[in-house]
Each structure stands twice: as structure tokens, then as C-alpha cells.
Amino acid sequence: MQRRALLKLLASGAIMLHSPTLYAVNEVKKAKPLKRVIWILQRGAVDSLHTIIPAFEKNLISLRPDLVTGLENAFSLDDQYKLHPSLINVHDLFLRKELSCIVATSTGYKGRSHFDGQDYLESGLGAPNLQSGWLGRAMDTLGTEGIAISKSTPLAFRDSSRGRNFYPSNFDNSIDSLTDDLVALYQYDEKLTKALTSGTEIKSALMSDSKKRPSASFSKLCGECADIMQSKPNIQFVMIESGGWDTHKAQNARLSRVLGQLDDGIAQLKKGLGKDWKNTLVLVTSEFGRTVRQNGTGGTDHGTASSMFIAGGSHLGGSVHGTWPGLSDDALFEKRDLAPTTNTFSWISTAIKQHLGLTLSQARAIFPDHPSYDCELFKRE
16 A cells, blocks of 8 residues: 555656646746946046047038048948047947947036046036945945946945955056156157157057057956956946046047057957846946147147947947037037037936836936936837
């Protein structure tokens, strides 16, 4: 009798295991992969007019006669805008509809101090606040963690205990720093400035081919970032700092160099993240833009409106967003700068709200002073 009872019990168990309905009840539901955000902060104020070039603007040549050289090889985005020729991989992402460009945007900051402008950008509020950062609020709102690839904890992480910083101890960017220091040192010596500018332009031209371009410092940082994200799947927010954007002098050579580094870095992120690229949003912003007119040292000075990039494997890209204000004297902000027509924080809020599937209250907790735009950047799930 005991043997017969055992056989019945085993038979009933086999039926349960092979029953689709019963098996579905016991099946463990797979967790969805964590959607992530990478913010690249371009410290120094990027020149948007030579990053996303308004090719239709007739005033551009007269305003920048010495800076438009070398832009004839710029990549077409549409029938109005072109992309700087150093942004090879960025253009490829645009064609794949994984990246969008935004023109004439700003945080609302009207001053021209790098320090104040960056504090404003990192806080993400309508007024300067050194005690709270938008990434810190994002981490606290969602209960997740973040990491900054930087030498110190940035303001963007403040008022939260969920973020930390990391910087490779063997990282070396001395060559790039030396170039910037030499440009600053020789700014008032016409002969030395001319010689240095010529040398850096020749170097930039020789390295313009992406296949010959050496691995740049920022590219290495992005590679480190991708490795960290792959090894620590619980990290949702990442911040990476990029320097060298303050192009008061020798702008053509310097901008080509830093844009090339940015381009390599974004390519490294996509490569390193692999299949997780589809779950990642990349934001690229700067504290403000630069003057519309060139200055007397082959560069531009601190301005107002700038540009930004939005990228990711699930992004509905391939578009240039924003309203163009024009470059006529009457259209310029304070008769010198590109006028802002949209808000950087509202674009960031729109992107992360759609990408992360945030509720309205969650989005407002991160950017309380800047509502999202009614613009579809990601497919609604």
C-alpha cells in the first residue's frame, strides 16, 4: 500500500509540473533591466554655433569670418543644420535615430561666470542653490544610486547620501592641460600665439581621421564609466565631466580637439554598454554658450544660449529640436549672444520623465521649477 501511494503522489506531481497553468503560477517573473541616465557636463561653455551649425544663417560668415574655415566638411543633419566635422560618431547616431540635437537652449542663467553658471546647471532649480543638486533629488526620489566620474563629489549630488564619486588614480590628461595652459600663457604675445595656433591646427588636422586619432582622456573616462555600469547594475545615474570648452583663443583647433574627444567618448559608452545601450539615456549639456561674434584672439567669449544632445538606444532621435532665434542684431540677447528660446532643465526633465517612466509628481520633485515639454523623445510603454 505504501508503494502504491507513493506512485500516486509522484504521478500527481508530474501532472502539476507539466501543466502550463500551474507552472505559470510558480514561474518567477523576470525583473526588467534598470533604465539608466548618463549626464555629460561640458565645463567651460561650449560654442554651439560651431557644434550644431546653422548653415542657413547668412550672417554667420560676417560675424565669424576667421572661424568658419574648416567647416566645409561638416555633416548635414537636415536642410538647415550641420554638425561639426569632428563629430563623426555623433553624426552616425543621428542617422541611426539614436541622437537628437537641441539648439538655442539655456538654463535661465543670465550671467557669464563659469562658476555660477555651473552651480546653476548642477542645482537644476530656478534660483541658485548650493545645497541641492538635481541628480541628488533624482536618486532620492527613485531610491536608487549614482556615481560621478570626477575627482570630488559634484554639487549635482548634494543633499543626497546615495551618490559617490570615482576617478581613476592612473588617469593622465597632462597633454590636454598643457595645451590649454600654453594658449593662456601666450595670449598677449602675437608671434607666439600665431605659432602655437598654427601648430595645434596642424596637429588637429593630422588627427582628424577617427581611425588615426589617439585614445583621448575623455574617451578613457567614458570607457571606465561603461565598465563600472556593467559591473554595478544597481547604479542608475552617472555624471561625467568634460573640460576644455572655454575657447577664448585658437578656437578652431581647440574646439576640434574637444569635440573629437566628446565624439570618441560617446562611442566608447555605446560600445562598452553593449545591449544595455537600449536602456540608457545620455544627456550632454554646458553651463552657457558663447558670443555670436568672434573676438580678437581667434576665439569667442562667454555668451548665453547653447546647445545640447540627447542620445540613447531607445531614443526617438534623428531630429533637431528648438526654435531658432536668428542672428540679426535685434534678435541677439543683449546685442551679443544667441538668445535662448527653450530651457535646458525642461528638456532634461522631458527626457528622464519619458525614459524612466516617471510620474508627474516625481518629475516635479526633481525639477520643481521647470515643467516638461510636450515632445515625444521616447516611446511610451
